Amino acid sequence: MASIFSTYSTGENRVTASFIAVLRSLSLDRINRLLGSLLEQSEFELIKFENQIAGKGHSVPDAMIQSNIRLYLETKVVRNSLTARQLNAHLEQLGDEAEESKILLVLTPDDVEPKLISEINNDRMVWASFSMLDQAIDEILEDKHEVVSEREAFLLRELQSMLAAEGLLASANDVLIVAARGAWPEYKDFHAYVCQANRTFQHATRLGFYSKGVIYPLVPKIVEVHDAVEMRAGQYQGELGKLVDHLVETEKRDEGVIYKVLLLSKPDSPETLTLDHPIPNDKRSKSGKPTAFTMGQRYVASEKLMTARTTSDLDS
Template structure:
């Protein structure tokens, strides 16, 4: 089934626009809870409601609705692509405002905090992974005390489906295990796994081989992947060219 977000542009803009579309459709409480989970602030408030505020001036009004926050969002859909100069430019934009709370949320598929986030050394920069976003959505939907409308639940699940389809949730430490009746001998000969073109795999860092009821103990690290390779001698360069030339020459 096609995602309801399929009409958005591709890449980072599509992911960001989809995330914002869902946030807009949520109730204020749900929006604050979701953003608070990403920023590890359980009491995060976009808008504060207070009855009979007595501080900050003369007189006590019956109620106060107050907000002074600027939250910038930088989205990456490829691991290890956080740019320090880009983050610094975003922080300069935060400096231009006079909000009491100014934060830069960096949302990426990385499994751990990107080095670039630490390099800027600014407490206003907050990093979160798409896996954490996925987990935060699950916690909201599984909370029996959270009254989530059918529309909100549908949009949140659709967002999770889109993130999974984009390959943003898989842990890079995961292993894909492939049928190895032919793949295992090929790997031992060529140190490569060859399959049909454009086969879909989640983003993983290692590959395992299964054959005759056994998973072989060697789990090699994936150095590079190529989705659609033309098997023609002399066409490619480097390790890929050497492999293709060998396969063509041996008829493998």
């Protein structure tokens, strides 16, 4: 099926226009969360609402609605294509007006932050990758406490599909890390990962589990992927059939419900990557507050997993 964004021009204009079009269609809460994830500011507010404002004078207005953000967006669709001249010009354009927050958001397909970002070293400039945008969308859609309309969910998924079609999510990161409060014990028991049907993942060869502040040390190989599996005993053959029969018979899944199933290598299999120790999470937001390594899914390189002491090592 063709993307709903196919009418836009190709390259940077197409991607930028598509991203802005989706943002315009989202609720303010969703915009704040999506941009806040890219900026690593969980408290990000595009518009600020306050009641009973105590001003400098003697009056107390009933409420205040204040827009305090100027955010420029620079998009690249080719890796390692940033230039200092362009970025410095954008920063200069931010000017000296009185907005509380003036930010240049640089969005690129690079796997790690380009060196130029740190070389310019300007607090008003923030880099994010399209993979980070993809992950932020996943975490919004998978958050049970986030009330997302069908229209918003459709637009966000379409944006993800376009990013994938444009080749902006390709990465050397070969391990899918999932939030795993219940998934980790299920893996040890069933050697599988069961989630909502047709859930979208980037290409990955391994699955890792994050819960209780650590990435667990067993990183199994993804053996088979089944996007839509009905929980019904006797319906499937082989390892998938054994798994489904067991889940239904032990009432760990309701019969007739459809799930996505990833069959994984066993904990003692030579195909399973075994780390020396769990990797503790030390991730912090820009304001210094502790934040989860992932609330849904994200992608890392297996080579970095093997040497990381903390999760911050995975971003270096």
